[in-house]
Amino acid sequence: MKSQTLQKVDHSALKTNQIIIITLNILAFILNQPWLAAFVALMMGIGSALKIPGFGFVYKFILKPRGWMKPDVLDDNPEPHRFAQFLGFLFMTGGSVALFLGSSVLGWSLVWLVVALAALNAFGGFCVGCAVYYWLVRFNLPGFTKQPPAGIFPGMKPKASANV
Amino acid sequence: MNTELLLRFGLAIGIISLGIFIYWLINQRLLVRAQNNVFTLFKQFPNKPVIVYFTTPDCVPCKTIQRPALNQLSGLMGDKLEVVEIDATQRPDLARQWGVLSVPTTFLLNARGEARYVNNGVARVEKLMEQLQTL
Numbered sequence: 484m485k486s487q488t489l490q491k492v493d494h495s496a497l498k499t500n501q502i503i504i505i506t507l508n509i510l511a512f513i514l515n516q517p518w519l520a521a522f523v524a525l526m527m528g529i530g531s532a533l534k535i536p537g538f539g540f541v542y543k544f545i546l547k548p549r550g551w552m553k554p555d556v557l558d559d560n561p562e563p564h565r566f567a568q569f570l571g572f573l574f575m576t577g578g579s580v581a582l583f584l585g586s587s588v589l590g591w592s593l594v595w596l597v598v599a600l601a602a603l604n605a606f607g608g609f610c611v612g613c614a615v616y617y618w619l620v621r622f623n624l625p626g627f628t629k630q631p632p633a634g635i636f637p638g639m640k641p642k643a644s645a646n647v
Numbered sequence: 648m649n650t651e652l653l654l655r656f657g658l659a660i661g662i663i664s665l666g667i668f669i670y671w672l673i674n675q676r677l678l679v680r681a682q683n684n685v686f687t688l689f690k691q692f693p694n695k696p697v698i699v700y701f702t703t704p705d706c707v708p709c710k711t712i713q714r715p716a717l718n719q720l721s722g723l724m725g726d727k728l729e730v731v732e733i734d735a736t737q738r739p740d741l742a743r744q745w746g747v748l749s750v751p752t753t754f755l756l757n758a759r760g761e762a763r764y765v766n767n768g769v770a771r772v773e774k775l776m777e778q779l780q781t782l
Contacts, residue, residue, distance in 0.1 A: 513655045608749035
């Protein structure tokens with residue numbers, strides 16, 4: 484049985500995470516610093532393990548308390564976003580390893596792929612990793628149980644709370 | 648060293664520009680779609696510029712920025728502008744027909760009913776005014 488229970492998800496925290504990932508990755512590319520890409524991978528990995536956005540602390544402790552970014556709390560499933568971050572972590576890890584092994588084209592391609600997907604999520608409201616999660620649900624894989632919020636295209640940012 | 652840095656910077660700018668170009672192409676497609684669906688909103692077009700504003704009850708930036716911006720614009724332009732507000736939760740059919748994937752989204756139509764601009768996300772009053780002036 485697929486779960487339909489939605490939780491409150493603050494999309495501002497997710498957006499902050501994505502924008503920091505985009506910024507650091509582009510800096511890593513311009514400055515040709517694979518360690519910076521590896522640092523992003525590490526933070527995404529820690530975030531995945533702790534089930535929080537890797538750079539969410541910037542929003543939680545700096546942006547939100549100062550009112551520089553307002554909460555955007557929506558009824559949503561947190562699991563697909565965690566899965567998306569985990570996918571990003573895998574790509575970033577692959578990219579970093581490739582860079583350290585001297586395969587620049589493969590390494591930076593993976594880094595730019597993460598930039599593109601994060602930008603699509605941050606600025607276009609479409610989470611590719613979430614869409615993949617919802618697609619995997621159809622195969623009844625263990626751990627993939629959540630359905631997209633009612634009336635929302637799988638992966639798109641919910642337009643509104645389903646239940647207030 | 649500096650040459651390499653500049654080269655990489657240029658490459659980054661190129662990749663970002665490509666992304667923006669793809670985004671622009673998608674917006675052009677949205678405008679065509681809006682163009683084809685103008686008469687889902689009007690039986691008779693009002694013959695003045697129209698802003699079609701998609702929102703939802705729980706959209707925070709809609710309440711705090713977009714709605715005040717549109718109110719300010721309506722106050723400035725009076726009868727010369729019509730704002731059509733659509734709640735995407737009440738009218739998912741229209742949101743789908745117009746290709747709206749997130750809120751707020753605003754479409755600017757000229758007096759002939761041609762969709763000229765689409766703003767995905769918040770559009771501030773200055774930007775909307777600038778767009779209206781070029782309709």
